[in-house]
Amino acid sequence: MKVAIIHYWFISRRGGEKVVESILKLFPEADIYTLFYDKESYGDYISNHSVTTSSLDNTFLRKRYQKIFPLYPTGIKSLKLKKDYDLVISSESGPAKGIEIPNNCPHICYIHSPMRYCWGFTNEYLNTLPKTIRPIASYFFKKLKEWDITTIDNVDFYIANSFNVQKRVNDFYNRKSDVIHPPIDLKLFDTKLETRERTIYLSFGAITPYKRIDLLVETFNKNGKKLAIIGEGSEKNKLKAKAKNNIQFLGSLEWNKIQEVFSQTRALIFPGEEDFGMIPLEVMAYGIPVLAFNKGGALETVVENTSKTSESSGLFFTKQDSLSIEDCINRFELIENDFNKTWIKSHARKFGEDIFLEKFQLLLKEKLNL
Template identity: 30%
Template sequence: MKIAIIHEWLDSYAGSERVVEQMLACYPEADLFALCDFLPENQRGFLGGKVPTTSFIQRLPFARRMFRNYLQLMPLAVEQFDLQGYDLVLSSSHAVAKGVITGPGTRHISYVHSPMRYAWDLQHQYLRQAGLTRGLKGLYTRWLLGRMRAWDQMSASRPDVILGNSRYIAERIRKVWRREADVLHPPVDLDGFPLSTAPRTHFLVASRQVPYKRIELVAEAFARMPELPLTIVGDGPAAPLVAKAAAGSPNITIRGRVPQAELVSLLQTARAFVFAAEEDFGIAMVEAQSCGTPLIVYGRGGARDIVREGETGVFFEQQTPEAIIAAVRAFVAREADFTPEACAAQARQFSIPEFRRKLTGIVRMAMAPA
C-alpha cells in the first residue's frame, strides 16, 4: 500500500505527536505531511529521519512563532495536499487534519484527539480568556470561529472511519459532527512506570498547575484531613492558588517539578493518585496505575475509560473539596481491595503494543475488499 500520514503542525513532542510516532512505527514506509514543521532538532527522533511535506503556512511571515494565528488559512492549506495515488490516509487531528481531500479509491482513517474546543463548547471561555468579548477584534474572532465551525462540520464527512481517543471524545464527535466514532485509546509508554509493591505512605497529585486542573481543590480537601499526608508535584501559573489552599497544613508537601526518576518513585509509593480535572483522556492516570497505584479521580471525561470503579479506583462526581473528601474517605475504608496487580493490569490495555495491535487491525478491516 501507498500510505500518507497527516498531522496539523509539528512544533513539539507532546501527546498528539506520540500518536504520530506510533503510526510511523506501524507504517514506516508512509509519507508524512504537516501544515508546518518547526520541531527543534533535539525532538525530531520520533520521525525516524522523515522530513514532512509542509503547506504554504510554513513560508508565511513570522510563522515559526505565530503559526497558530493563521488558523483561518488552515482549512485551505490542508486541502492543498495532493494525495492522488495513495491507498490509505491516516490523519492525526485536533483541528483541521481530518479535512484533507482524498479520492474515491483512497481510504481515510482519522484519529481525532478532540473536535476544536475553542470553536465549539469552549468558545465563550476562549473569548473571555483572550479578552475578545467586545470590540472589532472580538467581532472578527466570533465571525472567524463561526466560519471554522461550518467548515469543521462539513469536513467531518470526509474520513471513511473516525477514531476517538476515548468514549468522552466519541460522544463529543457525535454531538458536534453527527458522526459515529470507534474508540482507540492513545498509546502510553508504560516501560518507565513499572509495577511496585513498595510500602505506600502518601497521597499524590502530579500535574502541571493550570487552572482547569483544579489542584487547589485537592489541597483544600486534604487541609481538612490533617491525618492524611499529601504530596503535590508540578508547577505552573496556578501554583500561587495551590500554595494558598495548602498554607498552614503540615500534612501537605509541595515539591514543584522533580526529576522523572523521583516522580516514578513517588508514584510507586503513593497510596492513591488524586486527579480533579476533566480530561479528554488522561495519560498521567494511566502512568500512575501502571505503577500499581489506585486512582481517586473526577468521574468525567477520559477517567471513565481508565478506572475500573471499586477495583482500581474511585470517582467523585463534583469538583468540590467536599466531594473529594468523601471519595478519599471511601477509598481509605476499603483500601485493601485496590491491589497493585489489578491497577497495573488495567493500565496495560493502554500500552504502546496494544495501540499498534488495534490500529493495524482497524486498518486491515478498512482496507479489506467489500
C-alpha cells in the same frame, strides 16, 4: 504502501503525539504533515520521517500556537500533499482532518475529540479570557466551527479514542465511528511494584484551564496534605502564586524523575473532564490508584468496585469542586490499604500498545482491505 499522517502539531509530547508514534510503527516509511514542529522541544521521536510543516511554522507563531486558532484553517490549507498517497491518516483534535485529499485517496481520521474550542466546551475557554476579549474570541470560535463543519465529510471513516468521543462525533458531526483506545507504552509495565511508604498525592499533565488543577490547589491549601504537580501550562504561574508550601510544582521532568515521584505517590488526582486520558493508565501501570471526576474518558479507565476494593483502580468524585475532592480523599484514606497494586497494573495492561496496534490493523483490513 505510501502513507501520509497528518497531526495538528508536534510541540510537546502528549497523548496525541504518542498515538501518532504508535501508528508510525505500522507505517515506518510514512510522511508526516503538521501545522507546527518544534524539533528542539519535541525531541527525536519522529526525526526519521519526512516532516512537512505549514506556512504558520515560524518561531513567533509556534510559541503562540494555542492563541492563533483563527489561523488554523489557513495553516492546514497551506499543507499540500507531495505524493500520490495510498492512505491518509489524520490525528485530530484540531484542524488536521481538513487537509486537501487528492485523487479520492482513502482518509482515516483518528479523533481525540472534535475541536473543544468549538464543540461543547466553548464557554469554558471563553471564561478563562479577560471579559474585554471574550466577544472577539467568541466570534473567531464561531468562524472556526463553521470551517470545521466543511471538513467533516473530508473523512471516509472515523476512529474515536473512546466511547465518550464516539458519542461526540455522532452528536456533533452526525458520523459513525469505531473505538480504539489509545496505546499505553509497554515499557511501563516492566517496572517492579514498590512497597515503600508513600506520602504525597499527585497531579500529572498539562496545567491548562480545563484540567482544573485550580481545584487541587484550593483543596490542598485547605487540607495541608502534600501535593506534587508535574507539568507545564498557561495556568502554572497563577496557581503557583496561590499555592501554600505543601504544594510543589515540579515542572516538566524526565521519565526517571517522574518514576521517583511515582514511588512516593499515594494516588493520582484527576479533576478534569478528559476526552480519554492516557495519564491515569500510565500511572496505574505502576499500581497507583486514581481519584477522578466521574465524567468523560475516566469512566472508561477507572474502575470503582464498591463491594471489592481489591478489584478497583480508583474512586470517583461527583462534582468539580473542592468539597467533593476532599470527600473523595477522605474515603480513599479509609480504604487505601485495600487496593491491590497488581490488580491495578493488570487492568492498565489491557490498554497496552500491542492491543492498540492489533485493533488498528484489523480495522484497516476490515474497512480498506489492507
